[in-house]
Amino acid sequence: MIEDEGRQGTPRLRISHALAADATQIAAIAKASLREPWSAQAYAEELSRGHARVWVAREDAASGGIVGYVLAHRIADELHVLSVAVEPPRRRRGTARALLTEALRAEAGAGARVAWLEVRVGSAAARALYQGLGFREAMVRRRYYADEEDALVMTLALQEAQIGAPIRARAQVVDQRREGQSRRIVLRTPHWPGFAPGQFLMLSPGPLGAAPRLDPLLPRPMAVYRASPVGHGSADVEVLYRPTGRGTRLLADARPGETVGIVGPLGRGFPDPAAGTPALLVGGGTGIASLYELAARLAPSASPRVLLGARTADEVMGLADFRSLPVALEVATEDGSLGVRGLVTDLLGRALRAALPATVYACGPTAMMRRAAELAAQSAQPCFVSLENPMACGFGVCLGCAVPQAEGGFRLVCRDGPVFDARRIAWEKQV
Amino acid sequence: MECAVEFAGIALRNPVLTASGTFGYGTEFAPFLDLRRLGGIVSKSVSLEPRQGNLPARIAETPAGLLNAIGLENVGVEAFVREKLPALPEGVPVIASVFETQIERYAEVCKRLSGAGRVVGIEINASCPHVKAGGIEFGQSRDALAELVRACRQATSLPLLLKLSPNVTSISEMARVCEDEGADGLSLINTLQALDVDVERRRPLLRNVLGGLSGPAIRPVALRIVFQAAQAVKIPICGIGGIMSGEDAVKFLLSGATAVQVGTANYLNPAVAGEVADGIRAYAARHGFARVADLVGALELPGA
Numbered sequence: 001m002i003e004d005e006g007r008q009g010t011p012r013l014r015i016s017h018a019l020a021a022d023a024t025q026i027a028a029i030a031k032a033s034l035r036e037p038w039s040a041q042a043y044a045e046e047l048s049r050g051h052a053r054v055w056v057a058r059e060d061a062a063s064g065g066i067v068g069y070v071l072a073h074r075i076a077d078e079l080h081v082l083s084v085a086v087e088p089p090r091r092r093r094g095t096a097r098a099l100l101t102e103a104l105r106a107e108a109g110a111g112a113r114v115a116w117l118e119v120r121v122g123s124a125a126a127r128a129l130y131q132g133l134g135f136r137e138a139m140v141r142r143r144y145y146a147d148e149e150d151a152l153v154m155t156l157a158l159q160e161a162q163i164g165a166p167i168r169a170r171a172q173v174v175d176q177r178r179e180g181q182s183r184r185i186v187l188r189t190p191h192w193p194g195f196a197p198g199q200f201l202m203l204s205p206g207p208l209g210a211a212p213r214l215d216p217l218l219p220r221p222m223a224v225y226r227a228s229p230v231g232h233g234s235a236d237v238e239v240l241y242r243p244t245g246r247g248t249r250l251l252a253d254a255r256p257g258e259t260v261g262i263v264g265p266l267g268r269g270f271p272d273p274a275a276g277t278p279a280l281l282v283g284g285g286t287g288i289a290s291l292y293e294l295a296a297r298l299a300p301s302a303s304p305r306v307l308l309g310a311r312t313a314d315e316v317m318g319l320a321d322f323r324s325l326p327v328a329l330e331v332a333t334e335d336g337s338l339g340v341r342g343l344v345t346d347l348l349g350r351a352l353r354a355a356l357p358a359t360v361y362a363c364g365p366t367a368m369m370r371r372a373a374e375l376a377a378q379s380a381q382p383c384f385v386s387l388e389n390p391m392a393c394g395f396g397v398c399l400g401c402a403v404p405q406a407e408g409g410f411r412l413v414c415r416d417g418p419v420f421d422a423r424r425i426a427w428e429k430q431v
Numbered sequence: 432m433e434c435a436v437e438f439a440g441i442a443l444r445n446p447v448l449t450a451s452g453t454f455g456y457g458t459e460f461a462p463f464l465d466l467r468r469l470g471g472i473v474s475k476s477v478s479l480e481p482r483q484g485n486l487p488a489r490i491a492e493t494p495a496g497l498l499n500a501i502g503l504e505n506v507g508v509e510a511f512v513r514e515k516l517p518a519l520p521e522g523v524p525v526i527a528s529v530f531e532t533q534i535e536r537y538a539e540v541c542k543r544l545s546g547a548g549r550v551v552g553i554e555i556n557a558s559c560p561h562v563k564a565g566g567i568e569f570g571q572s573r574d575a576l577a578e579l580v581r582a583c584r585q586a587t588s589l590p591l592l593l594k595l596s597p598n599v600t601s602i603s604e605m606a607r608v609c610e611d612e613g614a615d616g617l618s619l620i621n622t623l624q625a626l627d628v629d630v631e632r633r634r635p636l637l638r639n640v641l642g643g644l645s646g647p648a649i650r651p652v653a654l655r656i657v658f659q660a661a662q663a664v665k666i667p668i669c670g671i672g673g674i675m676s677g678e679d680a681v682k683f684l685l686s687g688a689t690a691v692q693v694g695t696a697n698y699l700n701p702a703v704a705g706e707v708a709d710g711i712r713a714y715a716a717r718h719g720f721a722r723v724a725d726l727v728g729a730l731e732l733p734g735a
């Protein structure tokens with residue numbers, strides 16, 4: 001198996017909202033990159049404003065330094081991008097593009113309709129970056145900058161540009177490795193639009209198009225475990241899975257260099273925890289894969305507690321990754337080979353007795369999620385579950401993944417979920 | 432290469448439509464496919480009132496196939512006309528599919544669709560249980576089918592297509608009934624009634640027990656039915672069943688279909704319908720046909 005450059009050379013990047021504590025590092029990057037940077041104090045004040053939207057790219061290593069940021073203001077349905085900067089030694093890796101993509105995706109999802117920005121007319125590289133994201137030149141502001149250079153105003157209609165819309169692509173397998181009972185497959189995906197924790201892909205092992213695979217016929221839904229920008233708008237998208245049936249065994253046969261068809265990212269991800277409440281993540285079996293990105297994005301600010309469960313130690317997916325995050329981690333195995341002997345919901349019961357309030361996030365087998373929902377309800381805490389119903393299409397057209405609602409009727413796991421408020425599910429009718 | 436065809440009085444840019452129930456209301460595919468690459472869209476079957484579907488499990492994978500019992504869940508004709516139709520881009524012909532459990536209600540839905548501007552044709556899904564006839568499918572009874580076509584014919588002047596159940600003894604007889612009662616074309620086939628079993632749990636895979644089978648597994652049966660119907664009637668036929676590629680579509684054209692519909696394949700590859708259209712064009716060019724329409728019925732049969 002080959003190692004991709006992203007693994008060997010430079011640490012992976014993760015994009016998340018900036019914290020108050022990040023102001024100093026942001027100011028340092030601005031100073032190295034911008035002709036009119038602000039002070040650390042100005043950034044600290046900025047971060048505390050309600051309309052400020054700041055994302056940072058962090059290295060995924062334990063040291064976790066910030067290598068770039070994007071700063072914008074959200075006013076009504078407009079997003080005004082004020083600055084984007086990346087540490088000089090880390091440039092040319094698509095970090096700025098990935099930061100902007102995430103900002104546009106998140107704000108388009110939160111109702112923004114237009115994004116706009118000013119760019120120096122002489123900045124060919126910056127203009128090309130924005131053009132590549134779909135920004136168009138709208139007007140010129142004469143002598144806008146202190147040194148009298150003109151500014152070009154560029155705008156982007158977010159709804160029309162389908163920011164964050166799913167893509168269909170042939171992704172190249174760049175790595176596939178065994179980790180205990182599971183596999184980790186890394187897919188180099190062109191035009192990756194970014195994703196929200198909890199979103200998923202439909203994966204078709206084998207080539208798409210001209211010579212379609214007939215058996216097994218359907219693609220398989222898999223959570224996006226994590227994605228790292230690798231330049232030119234591409235990302236290395238990781239999926240963790242267990243080869244159990246025909247589709248996943250076929251996927252396990254895919255060698256580096258081969259392609260896998262993907263459609264995604266699909267569905268709606270996890271909502272933020274209620275303000276000021278710690279997050280309590282509960283993962284069982286392959287459901288653990290849906291929770292990693294949520295844990296990683298919440299880790300810097302919301303000090304989440306993560307409870308993982310499986311039958312035996314070598315079925316606990318992504319354990320090393322979770323251990324490297326600044327989260328409180330507990331493990332339960334049914335045979336006691338790792339952590340506490342028992343079920344992950346035993347850990348949840350204990351956690352809910354010890355510390356409230358908490359927003360519970362659960363993904364795993366139906367019985368586990370149902371029990372998690374009961375426990376959260378007993379202590380009157382919100383609980384979100386990510387369902388894993390069988391799917392045919394993944395984007396809301398076959399109506400095969402319907403989940404019965406407590407208030408009657410159905411919703412679609414692929415389109416309205418996979419994350420649902422646990423109280424709204426008619427568990428006794430769920431598959 | 433001339434790709435345009437005329438099907439049942441409807442002018443199509445190319446012979447590839449998308450099958451009812453497999454293409455949503457169309458807009459779901461916008462991120463993946465320019466809908467103007469299609470000959471047209473056949474929308475999800477609508478009924479007079481909105482309808483909820485069956486309890487899960489609604490779908491199961493079978494060898495080269497898909498078993499479904501969705502239960503004809505739909506938004507109802509009113510919401511379809513008010514919300515779904517206007518959301519589709521201009522220049523995409525829409526054939527509206529209709530299903531009901533009583534003849535009068537079928538006719539009423541046809542009437543409401545006929546006034547709805549965007550609709551260029553109506554496809555009657557006749558593979559539904561006929562309440563008054565004790566739950567057998569309209570398409571399985573000669574008399575019920577004749578009565579259904581007559582009522583719908585009176586209700587609309589739009590091109591009228593009949594989508595027949597393949598679960599019959601003689602498709603030729605049913606096809607002739609439709610032709611005699613004034614249908615403009617036939618859509619063949621709907622899903623084949625089927626069953627699959629979870630051996631470990633000794634239970635049917637679907638909550639509904641029986642389901643409809645689609646996908647490549649049913650293609651040879653669909654081809655046979657199109658072939659037989661094409662011999663029996665003069666009205667044009669739209670071939671449906673397991674089409675995954677241009678070559679698959681060409682098989683239907685050669686067997687006598689004037690147009691085709693792509694169904695289950697849309698789930699695997701949301702851009703497939705455009706690729707099927709390109710594939711047909713490439714095949715026709717490779718084999719020296721000047722027009723795609725010249726492929727229709729061009730199957731060379733062994734001499735007697």
Ligand SMILES: Cc1cc2nc3c(=O)[nH]c(=O)nc-3n(C[C@H](O)[C@H](O)[C@H](O)COP(=O)(O)OP(=O)(O)OC[C@H]3O[C@@H](n4cnc5c(N)ncnc54)[C@H](O)[C@@H]3O)c2cc1C
Pocket residue numbers: 200220221222223224239240241242243244245246247248249286287289290387388389390391418492
């Ligand atoms: C939104 C979502 C995200 C998911 N994320 C992951 C992930 O990150 N990692 C992972 O390992 N798995 C994940 N799953 C589950 C995964 O999709 C199924 O395990 C997989 O489809 C089984 O395929 P197979 O070919 O191995 O099994 P098959 O041969 O198709 O079937 C084996 C068994 O699995 C059952 N099954 C089939 N399809 C599904 C399904 N979609 N969900 C549950 N059971 C199914 C069958 O009924 C059968 O009992 C996710 C499912 C969903 C809906």
Ligand SMILES: Cc1cc2nc3c(=O)[nH]c(=O)nc-3n(C[C@H](O)[C@H](O)[C@H](O)COP(=O)(O)O)c2cc1C
Pocket residue numbers: 398399450451452453475476497499501503528556594620621622644645646647649671672673674692693694695696
């Ligand atoms: C999930 C699903 C839902 C369907 N819903 C409808 C429907 O509402 N009306 C209809 O006439 N046919 C419906 N069909 C049948 C298809 O339109 C088509 O006739 C059949 O699937 C065979 O074509 P295929 O093998 O290309 O899928 C449905 C098929 C599937 C798989």
Ligand code: FES
Pocket residue numbers: 390391392393394395396397398399400401402412413414415
């Ligand atoms: S999987 Fe097709 S509608 Fe959800």
